[in-house]
Amino acid sequence: MNEPGARAPLRNLLLRVAYDGTDFYGWQIQPRRPTIQGTLTTAIEEVSGEQVQVCGAGRTDAGVHACAQAANVKLASRIPCSNFVQAVNDHLPESIRVLSVQEVPLDFHARHHAQSKTYCYRIFREKICPPWLSRYVFPLPYPLQEEAMQEAARHYQGTWDFRSFASTDRSQHPRQKSEDKSYVRTILSSVLERRGEELVYTVEGSGFLHHMVRNLVGTLILAGRKQLPPEAIPEILAARQRSAAGPTVPARGLHLVRVSYPGHPDS
Structure with missing residues (x-):
């Protein structure tokens, strides 16, 4: 039992959070x-009565959505995890929901301890995109060679320098930009598949650079339009120049599906 007036020991909570990113300027x-x-x-400060720092597994851009973003927060509140979910959700807009909360070791960090992240990008292929889908897909009704796109997607798998697919992050401090940071990432899975009226690109990797997934998709679309052959992907990677790859597709089709941690379930 704590001494009178003594502060309760801190807990570290791992949160899984879903959100519609349309009306927000990104995560950060x-x-x-x-x-x-x-x-x-x-919302957490209103529930706990404490000043807190929420550490996310990564920064999603403006307009990007999440099925299960991960974040951790340290606080002294003893509210049980199940009650904490409901209490925080009561203070959030309906466009953000805390899905689950679990206690983790104090040294756990949502970004540093992430094993992999999985994103999907949704391309709507029909002529008319329903209004209720338009916030979550990229409408592209024009002819595409889907088999060529699928073949190109497979070339992303492996450990590569993805500099050609990294956009400049204007939010970084100039000193950070000047540092010789690594552009090497490992793509564990890279699959494009047809799901009804949509083409869905799903990619799992050890981490991702700024706009990387959206640039990967933009390059797949070039392959689908016969503007580059699928076997050109290794050459684009080797070029290490942003101009060698395709354009950045809109944010609204991108969804952070999950963040995986050793020893911690995804949900």
């Missing part, structure tokens, strides 16, 4: 702009 807190991290932080 920004001054005077609605963000996922900022909104979630405010």
Whole structure:
């Protein structure tokens, strides 16, 4: 039992969070702009009565969605995890939901301990995109060689320098940009498949660079339009120049599906 007036020991909580990113300026807190991290932080502080720092597994851009983003937060509140989910959700807009909460060791960090992340990108292929889907897919009704796109997607698998698929992150401090950071990432799985009216690209990797998934998809679309052969992907990787790859597709079709950790279930 704690001494009178003594602060309760901290707990570290792992949160799984889903959100519709349409109306937010991405995950990371920004001054005077609605963000996922900022909104979630405010809700947790209102519930716990403490100042907290919510650490996400990664930063999703403005307009990107999440099925199960991961974040951890340290706080002294003794609210049980099941009650914490409901209490925080009561303070959040309907576009953000905490799906689950579990206690983890104090040294656990949502970004540093992530084993892999999985994203999917949804391309709607019919002529008319229903309004209720338009926030979550990229409408592209024009002719595409889907088999060529599937073949190109397989070339992404493996450990490569993905500099050709990394956009400049303008939110970084100039000193960070000047550092010789690694562009090497491992893609564990890279699959494009037809699901009804949609083409869905699913990619799992050890980590991703800024706009990397959206640039991977933009390059697949070039392959689908016969503007580059699938076997050109290794050459694009070897070029290590952003201009060698395809354009950045819109954010609205991108979804963070899950973040995986050793010893911790995905949900």
